[in-house]
Amino acid sequence: MTKAEKVEFVINSLEELYPKTPIPLDHTDPYTLLIAVLLSAQSTDAKVNQITPLLFERASTPWQMVRLSVDEIREIIKPVGLSPMKSKGIYKLSHILIDKYNGKVPESFEALEELPAVGHKTASVVMSQAFGVPAFPVDTHIHRLMYRWNLSSGKNVVQTEKDAKRLFPKEKWNKLHLQIIYYGREYSPARGWDLEKDFITREIGRKSVIKEYEKKKTGK
Template structure:
């Protein structure tokens, strides 16, 4: 039976071989446009967000331009992303706060980001990691699922999974690993139709319950 340390090394080796230079999936120009894109990605695919944001950023790609739009205008543009009433209000309000409290800039600070409307813990960490190089380990439902399948966390909740990931994996790999695990899940370890015996990682380190 493999030790946890051995499992971690297998994950690191396989993911680095498959995705040596993982790219950020959401199109953005700067921290502000990335913040908006990540906010829009809640319960929406990255592909759909990337289809919608060009039209939004053509109208407003800075907070001072965003607050010149009506919330209803923002809502109409982002409607394909889902949850448009809530997201449009959050985008307008956070743009106003950035101007009033942060000089129109996205602050490289977790607590400050989490205080912005519509910005949760995961979104804040993604923005910090992918714009400012701050080591974080954002855990979404997909990462949560894979880490559980690999027997590296008990699957209790995403908060516990994040703590386990930060404890098990070297900090210098956190930011890349977040993306690598997401890409691996999409291509090799999906939520539905998963064949653990054929999966490059589950076949080697998957918990026994996957094979019952």
């Protein structure tokens, strides 16, 4: 199977499995999405979705957020982890949004990545999911599957993103990155991985990955 055929197989398979791709993080507008994505760093969407209602009940706009102290924000978001850094970032970026953007989330990668605690992945998620701008945010699931599927070298997420953007049609990026995440969680997790269930990897996967899986399963 050529790489082009593999890409087509992935697209068709994921479209059949996940014709609809709801955004995993609960939010109501670009600002609440930005905060939710920031909170999701080294946490899970499920945990973030438990915490954001508590935070947004107190502050769902930049103006409301800056009325809270950093300590108050940190106390609310503590269960998601990295709360000292995240609380400072949320407080500072809310001030910047008010002072520089009239309280609105800017619609550019450059402006978003200049905000405290906002990296390239967070900016990419916001641009794609809030504003519909083509982007391919790479999380651990996408990084893992692009390697397992022999579509990227697995060196780092920067290279994985470049490969994904090069291989997949731009008009499919926003939906496809979510489809791959859903597939990774359901069919090809990092732990408890069952190759019998993971039909895409069985069909197009890297031979060394499949051999390593079989070796661990048989103990030989």
